[in-house]
Amino acid sequence: MPDGEKVQTKAKVGDNLLDVIIENSVDVDGFGACEGTLACSTCHLIFKQTDFEQLPSPPTDEELDMLDLAFDLHETSRLGCQVIVTKEMEGWEIKVPAGVSDAREPS
Ligand code: FES
Numbered sequence: 535m536p537d538g539e540k541v542q543t544k545a546k547v548g549d550n551l552l553d554v555i556i557e558n559s560v561d562v563d564g565f566g567a568c569e570g571t572l573a574c575s576t577c578h579l580i581f582k583q584t585d586f587e588q589l590p591s592p593p594t595d596e597e598l599d600m601l602d603l604a605f606d607l608h609e610t611s612r613l614g615c616q617v618i619v620t621k622e623m624e625g626w627e628i629k630v631p632a633g634v635s636d637a638r639e640p641s
Pocket residue numbers: 552565566567568569570571572573574575576577600613614615616
């Protein structure tokens with residue numbers, strides 16, 4: 535997906551954001567490499583501050599450890615496979631960082 539391109543997707547409440555990317559066939563290079571098992575950090579997403587504050591559940595310690603390894607980490611970063619879609623997310627714009635780093639690969 536070219537840098538800066540916007541893609542509109544549908545999402546089912548109860549799915550996680552990795553599911554949303556897969557189900558909508560959004561082409562993001564290397565995204566979700568560990569298939570949601572909290573082992574890669576390639577599903578890194580960046581939220582707007584106001585949206586981030588409304589996320590239903592805070593990250594677990596395991597997610598925070600993995601986020602530390604993510605490319606281009608922000609204060610409003612989360613791992614997509616750990617964020618469950620809620621009705622309140624309708625209309626949110628969520629940014630996919632320009633690069634990925636797969637925590638499973640030695641750098
Ligand atoms: S898909 Fe690997 S940590 Fe989310």
